[in-house]
Amino acid sequence: MSATVAAPRRARGRPALMRVGVIVVVAAIAAAIPAVASPYAVSLTTRFVVFSILALSMDLLWGYGGVVSFGHALFFGLGAYAVAITLTFVSGAGGTLLSLALGVLVPSLLALGLGYFLFYSSVSGVYFGIVTLALAVVLETLAVVNRDFTGGMDGLYGFAIPTIWLPGVGDIEVWGVTNPYITAVLALALSFAIARWVTRSAFGVAIRAIRDDEQRLELLGYHTAFLKTALLVITCAMAGLAGSIYTTVGFVSPQLLGVFFSTQVLVWVGIGGRGTLIGPILGAILVGTLETILSGEYENIWPLFVGLFFLLVVLFWPAGLYPYLERIPAQVARSVGARRGP
């Protein structure tokens, strides 16, 4: 009897405590990985962390905004190419800062242009999907053909080492194993904070309302084309940031711009759970791990899996993995409570 009375107070206290606990545990795991894992595993994790940023931005656009893009990786790739090309010509901390600025700015500007032409036109969202698909195919081909500027099929490598200057510390080379990892984790934390702020702001509420019923929002006096363009610019800037940090692996290739990579990003988000902030990160890590295991042995099987995942998510499993994850805290709480007794 007393347990039922105490329940509401516990329900208020537990989630906040749980949230702090989760943050501490995640931070501890993130900090422990470079100390415990092998260099290969740390580098692989860095990739997944960078991909998580990309997945998060895709989810803001697709899961929250309801905008389907088949070329989101294009903005990631543009960021990576912008950084690599800049670092080919300039080096040092100043060059790195410039390259990072361009790595975020170039994708944002393309997003602005796309938003102006497609969202401000009275065509349906289907057209946006098609145009981004076409753009990704055409620009990937362009990067392959134009050898002088983009290195063609081989991509770009051998550019200057990205360097960050910190007051009191001096120049830090973001190269090798640990430094790229730390940079990626910090960038993910920043992106997560931005995404969280965006989804909880009035802007985020309006964006979700546009996803559910754009016409209604328009009738209520919202400038939906402007809001969607703003969302596109924010998410593409985030994708560009992820691409910029990706260059710490030491090379960029045309595949980063391509449609298949964009498709995989959609799969990460779909499998993880669209419209949630944790889902896409989970999806990027799990599907990425699966890809690492499968594509090494069966090269032709992996794209087949990606296609099947796609059909699965769209037809039968729109919520993805996240709802299962969401149930875990409640189950933990229940089992802890049960152990303590009434």
Next chain:
Amino acid sequence: MQVETAIFQGLNSLTLISILFLVAIGLTITFGLLGIINLAHGEFFMLGAYTVVLGAEIGLPVVVVLLVTPLVVGVIGGAVEQLVLRRLYSRPLDTLLATWGLSLVIRQLVLIAFGARQRGSEALFSGTVEIAGVGYPAYRLFIVGVAVTVAIAVFAWVYRSSFGVKLRAVIADRDMARALGINTRGVDRMAFGVGAGIAGLAGAVIAPLGTINPNMGLPWLIDSFLVVIVGGQASAGAVAGALFIGGSESTLAFFMQPVVASVLVLLIAIVALRLRPQGLAGAGGGSS
């Protein structure tokens, strides 16, 4: 010399316009009727090309293969409509995603079945025809003929057949058509199957001009979209769009790298979408 180049270039434009029309008309039919865009359209095209490969391996005459291909691919299209698309008509964005997933699956299954290597195929006939003093491949002119035939057939099918009446009734008012006893599900499946079948025919007819591989559909898919974007949803839009895209692409490709030309054509299409959302042939406002 200059005149001959111009004539040759003009015939090339005509061939490209015919090819684009052949590939895009199926997409226009499904888009106009069901309001959805089929991202697996390029794969139906690719399947058409592979039926030619398969037919050659079995030893069937090319004429027979060309006649059978639309039926085979059309039946596959009908099955896709029944198994996947039927569930998604109220969700156009999800249709886009589902057909994209499907296209990956088809592409990969063909890759596993036939291998990644490039295949060639034998044309129905070869040789050149002399037009105003310019020798031009006869098979390319045959493709123009096929495109014109298909255009007339589609027009007759939509505007002169009893099925066309039902089709237009469903486009105009789906619920009313169903209330009048029209089997709207059957119309959907038929229309999708015909769209897929024409894409298959296009693949089989165009295959001898290039090489056949599992990824060949994607560039054609993109071009078909541009045709639909620029032309609009109406059946006549495929003609207008093919004229516009084919004309500008072949003209631009004459002066610069083909890739740069396709970037420019895409940009033109995006601008056209802003200025004329309903397409060149469309009458009313754009779809919202």
